[in-house]
Amino acid sequence: AEHGDTVTVAYFLEWPTANQVAQIDKTYDEAMGVDVEWRAFGNGNEMTQAMVSGDVQIAYSQGFVPFVVGVSNGAPLKLVGIAVTYAENDLCIIREDAGITQDNASELEGMKVATPIGNVTHYKLLRTLEHLGVDASKVDLVQMNPADAAIALIRGDVVMGCAFGGAIDRMKEVGFPLMTGAEQEAVGINTFDIITVTEDFASQHPELVQAFMDVTEEANAAYKADPDAALATIAGAAGMDEDGARSMLANFGFPSAADQKGANWLGGGVQAMTKGVADVMVEAGNMETGLDDYSEFVDDSFL
Amino acid sequence: MAETAEIAIDRISMVYTLPDSEVDALNDVSLDIGKGEIMSVLGPSGCGKTTLLNIIAGFLSPTRGEVRVAGKPVKGPGAERGMVFQQGALFEWLSVTQNISFGPRMCGKDRAETADTVQRLLGIVGLVDFADKPVYQLSGGMQQRVALARCLANDPDVILMDEPLGALDALTREKMQGLVLRLWKDTGKTILLITHSVEEALFLGERLIVMAPRPGRIEKEFRLPFADEALEKPARDVKAGSEFVAAREEILSMIWDMEEEIMGDNG
């Protein structure tokens, strides 16, 4: 909440990011001159809701899809940067004993698949199914957060579980990715999380947003310079052990501010991609209508 | 209209309107009760006894007619008309003393004076040792004595009692009858007492009204000597007297016939 001098930032557990060093070291608090409260969420949609209610001002690493869903429904959010890219950390794991691979993926029709609904994982699942020629409307999608999805997959309640974060490691004990991150990227299914702020917060406290982005940028740079130095801190903040954090971080990319300004990202790529995501969600019957243009919700001025 | 009656019941009728019918609970009832009189009311179930009492107490307004107490028309309940109910009308969250002092406290009477009154009444009803007990710890008979004392604490001119001893066992009841009689003699209050017991009605009424139902009305009125007698000789002697037994007989058969006529044999 924004009680005068507190800023609340939403983040995910089991989602180790470079800036968590700054979270733990309270670099954010110092640079922004306020108390920064970090609240863990189970999915990006709840982040949107909390931001709509005014309790959260910044979401670090919100999924792209919840953002699109939110702004399409009139939620006053702004995308101000890219948090992480992570092709390999958001996957659909299929049970080994199901006997299903990319070649016979259409057998998924009529089976139960666990996924958080209405976020990046869901979007990627839809795109993956589309790519593999599976009729998504015939797959029995069960709304589950990653941790629950992992349990359901391990127990065999679902044949495939889609999740992000540490849950994937647990899932891999009983299965393998239907498509790897690399395979997905190859066919244009990109995966990244974003930094969003509420419109009010951006217009009333641009200096705080700026400071937040600056600290993040520095933390990313510091991490890239010496990944191992910060590993213990990051793992602790993410609620993971060091091995798990290391293997996940290995697949994370933290694009620099300069990169983000480029045409691939906030220079135009993101805006286009937003529209693409919206179209997919509308087509799959999950969203009523998309907007014609999402560029007003993207603001690269804080990079 | 100049009148000497403490309670003047002037041609009252009471009709309860039910969704599909009307009940004539009282039909054109008139009755005068003199100051300092004790009157008992007897009658089969549903003949309007409670209705009559509630009208005098001011809880109900009659469909027709009016009741005057001490010359003033009754418009609502008032502290000059005390009530004693069958049971369950004590405030169980209060102690004996607090129950008795309830009236004076509500009326804002002087505290010291109230304390004296309570002390005196506790003595009269024989509950001095129980002053600070919560009332729910008392036996039924004791509770009714508290109810009597609570009513007397406000020093009402008229006391209306609706089967005050109805829930007590036979022995306790006889004792309580003596207490009521003593109070009547000592305080000179005007008392109207409803009862189901013929014996009690005979014993406690200078006058006795027998009511009949459908429509509720006064069927017969008796003037009786027993209440006054009982002030002089032991209650048991009064009740064993041949006059008493004969009166009891007469009234019993009267009510018996009344019931038979109304309900057949299915009471």
Added chain:
Amino acid sequence: MAETAEIAIDRISMVYTLPDSEVDALNDVSLDIGKGEIMSVLGPSGCGKTTLLNIIAGFLSPTRGEVRVAGKPVKGPGAERGMVFQQGALFEWLSVTQNISFGPRMCGKDRAETADTVQRLLGIVGLVDFADKPVYQLSGGMQQRVALARCLANDPDVILMDEPLGALDALTREKMQGLVLRLWKDTGKTILLITHSVEEALFLGERLIVMAPRPGRIEKEFRLPFADEALEKPARDVKAGSEFVAAREEILSMIWDMEEEIMGDNG
């Protein structure tokens, strides 16, 4: 030991052990009740009347002594000893007929025969028109008539009644007393009846036992003519007779003194 008594109560004592004390509910009580006798039991609250009845019924086993019914020691309840309780012992989920036929049905009696019995009993207690009503729709007096009929349906040798009329109003009660008396006369059952009403005890007992508490014991026994008288002349004449009034007086003062002695004036 050859005996003619239907119920032989042989020096029974009953001690209830409480966590910190013992209650002598009955102390060395002996009593013989002849076949076809009707006996009433009177006594202040807590003198062990119910305890005594429960022992005869076989619900309690005495601490010492034994009870024999028709010569056989009582070890538990049995269909040859019927019970009538004060109230609330009817099965409210059953109709009048089902209540009355409960005993025969449980004992697996012939259906047609049971139906006849029920019909006959409905006639006796005057409830033919109410045969299929649920019992909770009946008035208190009617309910007790069902209880009587239910007890009779099993044709027990002995009927034990614990204040069967205690919850009824005065008029209904008088009528029910007549019914009990008639049943006794017609069926010739052995009846033991507990009551709090002196009048009832006098009226319904060929013999009357007055019990006293602490320890529970039989204080006095009377042999009375009124039950037999009432078979010939109207109940009201019996009760108005000078003999009756005198007996009433004697017993009342006896109990009165007993109570006074025990509890002082705080009943």
Added chain:
Amino acid sequence: MSRQKPSGLAIWLGLSDNSFTRQKTVKFGDAAAVNSGRFYSLLTLAVLIVAWVVASAFELIEPFYWPSISGTWERLVKILGEGFRNTALHDHVGISVYRVLSGVFYGALVGIPLGFAMGLSSIGRGLFDPVVEFMRPIPPLALIPLIILWFGIDEFAKIFLLFLASLFIMTIAARSGVSSVRITKVHAAYSLGASKLQILRHVILPNALPEIFTGLRTSMGVCWGTVVAAELVAADKGLGSMIMIAKNFLQTDTVVIGIILIGIIGYIIELIMRRLEQWLIPWRGKG
């Protein structure tokens, strides 16, 4: 003093005293003198509806906080026509109701005999008391994590959760039903020659029915609350999951429709139970 009779409408609306209250001089504190106040109920409803219409017409509230009346209506029509996420609305309702009924059914199936054993026998009471006393204060919701671990997310897991929610309520209701039987009734039955089994069947069981029914009503309410939670965690169908998924898409109108449906169905369940009770246990409270 004869009085004019007020109009039937005024009485129905609660604006005039009815025949019962008319003759009372003191009404304050007299529960029987409080009428339905229907006029004011209608007023409340009117104010709420007008407020919604006005707010919708002038777009005073962002639709994701509270939907417009027309939007909600359209959404309702759409869901009724197309269903929500490929499932017809009545299927969502049906599956939730089915889960609740199953949970209550199994809860009663196990809980009633358990309660009888505990109320009738020292051994039964001793054996089960520790478990019942310990499990009772644990809200079923807190068990969701364990139940997911044990039974996964299938129908069985949900119904098991609801079963647990109703089990202890039913056990305690049956136990107290058994314990509340008047000893005079049991004694009367013994004296009429009934055996233990007959007493169980013909006296104790009917006597416990009212409390068992109260237990069923309570169970229904609790399970109806719990099914929403059970469907939050993992569900493809059911009113609870409908609300959760709609929430993810910020479809506040669907959320509101779901909540209203849950309210209405909860109310209907309560009404049916009351009726059933009047019909099956007419003697209730009349012993």
Added chain:
Amino acid sequence: MSRQKPSGLAIWLGLSDNSFTRQKTVKFGDAAAVNSGRFYSLLTLAVLIVAWVVASAFELIEPFYWPSISGTWERLVKILGEGFRNTALHDHVGISVYRVLSGVFYGALVGIPLGFAMGLSSIGRGLFDPVVEFMRPIPPLALIPLIILWFGIDEFAKIFLLFLASLFIMTIAARSGVSSVRITKVHAAYSLGASKLQILRHVILPNALPEIFTGLRTSMGVCWGTVVAAELVAADKGLGSMIMIAKNFLQTDTVVIGIILIGIIGYIIELIMRRLEQWLIPWRGKG
């Protein structure tokens, strides 16, 4: 026939009849003849504990499904020492209890006057009846999505949810408390010269206290169940969030510890309420 007195231990264990039951010839169906059966309770406990020990020792169950006894103990010691996710255990407990108490408090604060208004006045009843009747069957959980949208994830939102959970319970309890006042008591007070305000204060209020207290007890129970759900969403502290987060990390031992704590605290709350009731309303059920 004098009988030998059984030993005090045998009576305590429920193996021998105590002085009350000893003299009864028919015990089946007699609730007063059922003793504590303590021996069998101890047996149940012993069997459960032995089963856990054996299962742990021989690793019969995957710790994922049910933790080993030693593992659970170690985890408990660890949580007691270090806390769970940087918050001491007593803080988790404290915040949950605080939320429940706040919710019940505000529920009572609003619900009691509301119930009084509804029980005492036709206007009050009319005005609030539609809202209360409609909201009552809606489980508070179903409102979570709306409450997050409106009030976010702060303390306020959680307490508001609990407030709603207790509000209707308290309203209905207060209303039925008011309606259950015996008319003879009110009439007696009028005849003793009491004014309406005095009747409200000195008759109706004390008379409604027992039902209000029952409402408080029910509220406590319901809120204690709801707090777990309230803490599902973005809670960093509280027993509910502890269980949920532990489940996410498959820490079944912590889940079990959390559930046991929730059970124990729920039980303690119930005990305290019972004590309070005996102390504050000694006249309960004795009117």
